[in-house]
Amino acid sequence: MPHITRDSLMSLEGYAKVRPEMRAEVMAHKKNRMVELGDHVTLIFEDEKTMRYQIQEMLRAERTFEEAGIQDELDAYNPLVPDGSNWKATMMIQYSDPDARKVALAKLKGIEERVWVQVADQAKVYAIADEDMARENEEKTSAVHFLRFELDATSVAAAKAGSPIRMGIDHEAYKVEPIALAENTRSALVLDLS
Structure with missing residues (x-):
């Protein structure tokens, strides 16, 4: 890419x-590149x-x-910018109330590494987070993270062939059961793959 x-x-x-x-x-x-995971996490897939x-x-x-x-x-x-075998996203954790946000960010430490994508029946691919710098400290996680989902050749081929893509979060304080991406989002993300 x-x-x-x-x-x-x-x-x-x-x-x-x-x-x-x-x-x-x-x-x-x-x-077409935005995915809401629950009420407080939004991913924007970059390109x-x-x-x-x-x-x-x-x-x-x-x-x-x-x-x-x-x-x-x-x-x-x-x-x-994705390089053909991955998706890259900005993850935002959003709480409108500052006090609620402070409490949530303390409970959500590590959430950035518990976000996953799954193509067809392949294994879940967990995010590789914040490769540029740490965005978490002893007290809390950041409200913004940068994620990379590195796909194997089988998942890339399945996505390009039209297979469903699901996402979720497996964090003890914020679980999001698998959701299937809407067709407009699935189609947009497939364009990032070579």
Whole structure:
């Protein structure tokens, strides 16, 4: 799968001209790549389009046009682009009440490693979490994690052949029984596989 390069990014001026249209396009694109697991966990499966948008937004927000700053953003976000044998997702743990969120994040330590996907009748594939840095401490887990689901060749072939894809969470404080992905989401994720 192609990674985003410096030469493939728009200049700040060029991006400003297309930003409203690009934002609308990416938001619609993300709807097909979003999975809610229970009431408080949402996964957004990233791809080249979502990461390109994120990089362009970061460069815009920080007014970055120097090569070193652009390379820093590429280095930060390119690892979240799937490479053909995996799915990569941003996981968000959301509680609207700050006190409830604090209590929940203390109980949910380790949840990021208990999220799984399953293609057809293959074995569950548990997430490899936060490869860039630890996002958990002695007291709590983070509200945001970055996950990678590494699939074997059999699961990739089954997904591409139209087999169902299920997800769930096996954490003692937050269990989500297997849910089958909607067809629009399943189809979007299959595009990440080569």
